[in-house]
Amino acid sequence: MTVEEAGAQADLPDEMTQPKESKTPEDVGNSTATVKVVLVPEGHVMTAAFAIGLSIQELKRHLAAELRVPVEVLQVSLDGRVLEEQQSLMALGVQPHSSTRLEMSSTDPSTHPLRPLRPPEQDNMPDVITVRVHTDDEAFQEVVVEIERPRQQKAFLGGYRHRETGAEYHHAATQTRPKRRPDRGAVVFSRDTQTVELKPQTQQCPVDVSTQMTGIGCYVSCMSDKMVIPSNYVTAKEYHSRRLRAVICLQSFARRWLALQAVNQMRRERDRRLAWLELQERKRREEKEEQLRDRRQRWLSPQRREDFNLLYHALEKWRREEEEQINSSLRGAERKAALCSLLEQETELIAAIGRHRIAVQSNNYDKTIRNFLDKSAAPHRWRAADGRLIEMDSQHTIRARELKDLYNNVNLPAVSQEQRLHVLMTLKHTVKEHECQLTRDIVDLIDREADLMSRRVKASNLEGLRKRISTLLLQYIKTPAFNPEVAKLLKVPQNSSQLKNGMFLCRSCQRHLPSASFCPPAGARLSGQCQDCTRLDNIARTRDDFSCYKNILKRLRGEEQQLSEDAKIPFLLQVEDVRYLVEVVWASRSAFRASSDLYNLVFVRWERKRHWSPWNCILLSKDETSAHLEVEDVHKAYEATFIRSIEHKHMLARRHFSQIPVMAEYLDSQPASGLTNQLFSRPITMMIKHAAGSRAASAH
Template sequence: ENFFFTQLFAPSAPGSALYDRVERMFRVERHSLRIFWEGRPLAEADVLCDVCVIPDDDRLNLELEFDVTPEFLRMVNAGEQVLRSVEVPVHYGDDVPSRTFFVTMTKAFDRKPFLGGFRNKKSGSLYHHATTQTHVDREVKRDTTGKHSRVTQTLGVTRSAQTRRECGSQMSRTDVVVETTFDRIVVAKPYFSAADLLALQIQKAMKLQAFVRGWRARKKAAAMRAARDAEDDALREEDERRRQAHQQKRQEEIRRRTHPRSAKDFAVLYNELEAWRLQETQRIHESKGLTEAERRVALKELLKKETKLLQTIDRLQIHANQENKVARINKRLDKMSSAKTWGATRTVQVETPSTIRARELKDLYNGLLLNGLSIDERLDVLLHVKWTVKEFDCPLTRDIVELIDREADLLNRGRKDSTLAQLRGRTANLFLQFIDTPEFNPEALAHQTVPLEYKPRPHVQLSKW
């Protein structure tokens, strides 16, 4: 809690004396407190002068730790000096049992707070304003029942008043004619007593209560309807999510069987084919109306169907291997040509000469794989590839240049694109080897699966001049 207190002990005092003093001061159990000196726990059998280095000013700083800090110590602010704790019994009355509270006493400020005042310039004396803590009695409310009624306020006249306008009335007599043209007959209404006023207030209060209760009921009903609608929407969204997940799973299962890509997809096809073969074989053997010759014919037809299905799976596997190979090549080329990312929190994309070189080679490789180009466009791509690989002289680059010259000669002779497919495929494969060689593409060094010193590479050895 970061508070401190000061106690006086002899240098030869044992640790048990310290524990006893702290236990009496703070009313805690012996097993719930520990005393440390510079991180080392102080045992009860230890002597202060033996285990501690006492400074020259005889002030030794020890650390006190509680397993559970007492409630009355939690209110002590950090940095305050605790003097001691006392027990204060509080009596609530004869019928109520008394309770005992622990109060922590801290050292007050050495300097009293300044509350205002003035200084005498002649004598230099300070005169401070004073504060009081005088208990102020509450105002006693007097009984005013019957003092605000109509009878009380009109009983006797204590003060007269003279109006600014004179007025009067005249009764009819035999010798006086009173004009009654503009007279109005005023009839007093029924007397409205205090009981009637109280009944009216009760009636209006009941009406207001009805309005408030209706408003609360409508508010509660609206909240219940909103909760119901929210629950319905959540259930509807959950059903839609499950339906979409089921549909996606169904589409994925269909794709895995019609267009398999991974080894797991082909394992599913082989397992289903084996299950179908076993089921059909069992059905043929359990058929009672078939003769032995018919059963052999049925098994033969089943073998033909199985062979045909296996051939279909093999074709799909060959096609999937080709697609996976193209995908792996494109992924590797994208990683080589992507910009470097620097920074942990704020990332920055940095282009290096090696990434720019890898991107140029990737564009040339994609240009070699393009179909439907005109003769001039194809020759332009071949020329760029040729001048790129001629920067280096090795068996690989010489083979690429030879294949490019051969394709250019065949194009000039008017050969069709279908007859050049194998030649173009070989050129693309050799140029891919050129891209994967660190001597020609420095970025390829980070994507080598086998270290260069462990594999022979006679086709990329540069000629020494």
């Protein structure tokens, strides 16, 4: 018998190592068989040793754990016939220690495809092998052995290298665990290993020692003798005292060296700490300067909606300050005249902002059109297995690229008359391929421009006509019937059923708009106003700047993603929810020094060992966050009054967000039912307007 067979026989159960005898049905059901499962439609084969007495449901559970898919989506079949979960392999005719072949497919292949966890090219070892075991003198038994694949890497046990070929051979580690000795049930101690044995034994010098002295009849020369004078006698006390002084001297020098090392280490740590503090202070200062520079740049050259909201917010703040100064210093007719002058100045500033906004919108419109045409004309790209980027052009992308070049040629500002006529003729032949009202309008405008150019009409007088041609051409390009590649870029779906389900009514403008035109909070409930009406209402009434809340939310998401990859609540919140937390719950002030600069406030964890949530947060300035994050236990570091005030704010946030279904499932074990008699909730818009009104009343 070989070493492998002996190791395999050592690990086999007792019933496998015994000779074959008559077995009961229970013993037959416990026998194993090799089951080869083919994953449809990939064709991968999984092999496992399975007891023939167990049901198909147990087999599905085992394979679902291996493939990491739900059990409900698995479907096992044999020869095209779907097997029931209550059937066993023995009922299907599978014999002990034999093999069978089953097919397994997924009822939901798009969501839960069946793929082996280990690629076939990386796993050449079979899952099940058959070992022939020598049981008696002339009897052999075939035993099915399932090979285990531990996740950890086996230890390197050495090896050798062939000198001529250079091939390396490693010593292999056995996978079979050694057989343990049976436990006798009693603790055994040996007295012989704990007792010292003493034996008396005589010793004899190798050479006899003798002395020779001068005597009668014996003369010993003293020419080689020398006089030895004894030195001072050192007592044991003096010897030990000298040793003690030497030890003290050595210890003093050693302790001096250790003290120098400790001081140098403390000095290095102090320098690193001071450098880190200086770096953090420089980062905060640079971040503050960057915010001021960005805000100043947004004031001088606004480009986005947030920039114009910042301008309107600054204009409203300036108007309130001027109005308060006029009301406090002037009376009667002078006050009315000053207010009229203030109104005129505000009107001029609003008109200037509006003119700049129209110019920015025109520029942004041109950029949007160019980006739209570039995306539609871009080739299909994907990453190959070797990492190379592959690009492919289809007939639709080539068509989109031709229309893009034609649109750019039509909008060229300064060209000669011959070039313009050539571009118009190319456009005319292109659109005449499709007969509809849009193409007929384009052809009529092209003929009109060609006729006017033949009459020597100035180019400045043809500007309106050329814009109409450009607009109709853009409409032609955005039609999927003429340019199929733009169908995936249009915001409005082409399927009428999708258009019906994704449309909502705006209560302000009374228009049916898609869901992307609304801004839902964390409650996933669409507000009654679309984004355009909300922005118009903000310009006309409140004139608030939401960029500060957007920056707070962006910073919060970045920090929580670095601390924990499982953070979910910060990514469920929207800008309106952060605004509610800052203005209503925390009153737009820091919890420590009552700082009211919104651009300097951030949200951090109240207890840093728990995930961030509206009921586990604190609003602080950027300078205060580093000190708070070093606190291990907030209940020991802060006073009871301060802790109660923070917990009260957490109860307010818990009460508000518990009404939102998507946020209620993340509530911790502390119930919020005790707040029923203490708190009441209002809609977020009412709370914000009430808070804004109270601040205005206090300012007046």
